[in-house]
Amino acid sequence: EVQLVESGGGLVQPGGSLRVSCVASGFTFSSYWMYWVRQAPGKGLEWVSAIDSGGGTTYYEDSVKGRFTISQDNAKNTLYLQMNSLRPEDTAMYYCAAAPSIYSGFLYWGQGTQVTVSS
Numbered sequence: 001e002v003q004l005v006e007s008g009g010g011l012v013q014p015g016g017s018l019r020v021s022c023v024a025s026g027f028t029f030s031s032y033w034m035y036w037v038r039q040a041p042g043k044g045l046e047w048v049s050a051i052d053s054g055g056g057t058t059y060y061e062d063s064v065k066g067r068f069t070i071s072q073d074n075a076k077n078t079l080y081l082q083m084n085s086l087r088p089e090d091t092a093m094y095y096c097a098a099a100p101s102i103y104s105g106f107l108y109w110g111q112g113t114q115v116t117v118s119s
Contacts, residue, residue, distance in 0.1 A: 001025075001026050002025070002026035002027050002108050003024070003025045003026055003110075004022055004023070004024050004096050004097070004098065004108055004109060004110030004111075005022065005023045005025075005110055005111070006020060006021065006022045006094060006095065006096055006110045006111065006112055006113035007020065007021050007022075007023075007113055008020040008021045008113060009094060009113030009114045009115045009116075010114075010115070010116070011116045011118065012086055012115070012116070012117055013086075013117070013118075013119055014086060014087060014088060014117055014118070014119055015085060015086065016086050016117070017082070017083060017084045017085075017086065018083050018086065018115060019080055019081065019082045019083065020036075020080070020081045020083070020094050020113050020115065021078055021079070021080050022034075022036075022078065022079040022080075022096030022110055023076075023077060023078050024077045024078070024079070024096075024098065024108075025077065027098070027108065029072070029074060029077040029078075029079075029098075030053060030054075030055075030072075030074040031053055031100075032053055032098040032099060032100060032107075033050060033051065033052055033053055033098070033099045033100070033101055033102055033104075034050065034051050034070075034072060034079045034096065034097070034098055035047065035048075035049065035050045035051075035096065035097045035098070035099065035106070036048040036049045036050075036070060036079075036081045036094060036095070036096055036097075037094075037095050037096075037097060037109075038090075038092035038093060038094045038095065038115075039092055039093050039095070039112075040089075040091060040092040040093075041091075041092075043092075045095075046061065046092075047061055048060070048061050048064055048068065048081070048094070049061065049064065049068055049070040049081060050070070050102065051070045051071070051072055051079070052102070053101075055071070055072050055074065058070050058071075063089075064083075064090075067083065067084050067085045067086075068081060068082065068083050068084070069081070069082040069084075070082075079096050081094065083115070086115075086117045087117060088117050088118060089117075090115065090117050091115060091116050091117050091118070092114075092115060093112040093113070093114050093115075094112060094113050094114075094115055095109050095110055095111075095112045096109065096110050097109040097110070
């Protein structure tokens with residue numbers, strides 16, 4: 001059974017930091033491109049970041065570039081998103097997802113973890 005489980009969300013102050021995690025099971029994590037996407041209240045899904053199957057190349061949406069860092073631990077089948085200098089507009093449900101390549105649609109996704117940035 002394929003499963004992606006996100007964790008680590010919560011309430012943080014503007015300018016604060018948070019790291020969310022995604023533990024994968026039921027498939028070979030290192031064989032897929034991994035993504036973080038998010039959905040704010042009343043809005044559609046927004047691509048945030050991606051990392052290739054080898055873990056050597058990363059991609060970021062412009063608004064998070066320089067603030068967020070995506071990484072993975074293949075041995076633990078775990079994906080991470082380190083979020084620094086958080087802004088209220090970063091408030092969203094964060095989901096991890098997996099795809100065979102950058103050209104493919106998502107095959108798997110998780111239930112999400114809520115991140116709220118507020119004073």
